Amino acid sequence: MTTLSNKTAIVTGASSGIGKAIAKNLADEGANVVLAARRSEKLKELAEEVHSEYGVQTNVIETDVTKREEMENLVQQTVEQFGSIDIFVNNAGVMLLSFLKNDHVDEWEQMVDVNIKGVLFGIHAALPEMLKQETGHIINVSSVAGHEVFPSSTVYSATKYAVRALSMGMEKELSNSGVRVTNVSPGAVDTELTDHITDGEVLDMFKDRKMEPLEAEDIARSVTYAVTQPSYVNVNEVIVRPMHKR
Template sequence: MSYLENQTAIITGASSGIGRAIASKLAEQGANVVLAARRKEKLEKLAEEIEQTTSSQVLIVETDVTNKDDVENMYNQAKNKFGSIDIYINNAGVMLLSFMSKDKVNEWDQMIDVNIKGVLYGIHVALPSMLEQDRGHIVNVSSVAGHETFPSSVVYSATKYAVRAISMGLEKELSTTSVRVTNISPGAVQTELADHITDEQVIESIKEKNKDRKILDANDIANAVTYAVTQPEYVNVNEIIVRPSKK
């Protein structure tokens, strides 16, 4: 019997990249999965793959994590279908790198809304039920950019530092309960995150920086998440940093 059998996990940002990999990996480990994201067609494709390759049940809920009503609706649908939620993965995020002098205020707002408020809305819906059922695991996906700042990452790093601060504070608050908290900080991962950057100067800088650099696969982060959530109940893995090594 898999450790995650009969457990249910919600994964935000599940339509691609790290979220997609996490959902697939947890389903392989026996968990029922709730796939939450805005792109319903991509969620449907992933759900079909999971149902064909595992015995896990899947629920799709089109969700905008910046909308509190959307997140509440998604969580309620999940509880109605599965009865309880054991794992909540706050994965949805955007990385709109730009130099501050470019004054991309709308992109700053978007990162704040998705990367910070999206995490808070996830905790808002998940935590009360987890405390009531006296078990649960909240996983927040931050970034190595939440540990250090570099040119063009000022606002993005600020949002990911915030995710780490939320994770650390929440873990301390819940340290005498049965609700666990893990912060995951990925390094450079091959996903579509960078495809949404609009600052041409940053795009060229990233291309130059990564041309001879090893990049992580989304499954590498999914493996780290799986490690954290499959530990015995008395083990609380508070933080994992995953960086690519040299070739």
């Protein structure tokens, strides 16, 4: 295993849940972390916590991943401050589950914008720099819903299948470039993700569902595992599901 001292990681969607846990875990391994999301107050709190706990350098860059120029700025500022960008975690995402018949078209559009276009803008912003460096690691956070489709996950799954297709193409196109790619597919994790669902039928369906989700930290460890392997090891796909209770 390699250490992440003197490496720099950008994490999108670092203001809560899985992104926050990934940023902390990478900092614990010695990486300087650049925290991106829209809620900058939450990012500032995390930056202070990470700096005092792990002694690494941090930066907070308020970023909406659906804005191409904001993603370009995120990478530019990071390279100016740290000299390189070693890890880019495309984690920001929304899961606005709904049944197609209920026609939540604005939410479909939001999921396409954040989950697909946001990831593409991340690749657009980070990849040229990594190709120039001839080294780097891009993590794309997909989902178990990027491997299977459930009633009400149809559009969300479509966006997460797209993320997985991007990761698969990157793996093939970039295999001689020094840039590694890991597609991470979490199962259910206890975060704010479901708080934004508005379809009453989906909310009713969830009321009766009993399952013990994973913690965000459980996913963060898999990201740290992938980025701390020797440079010739390309961990392309990680699926992490909760065990069912006996």
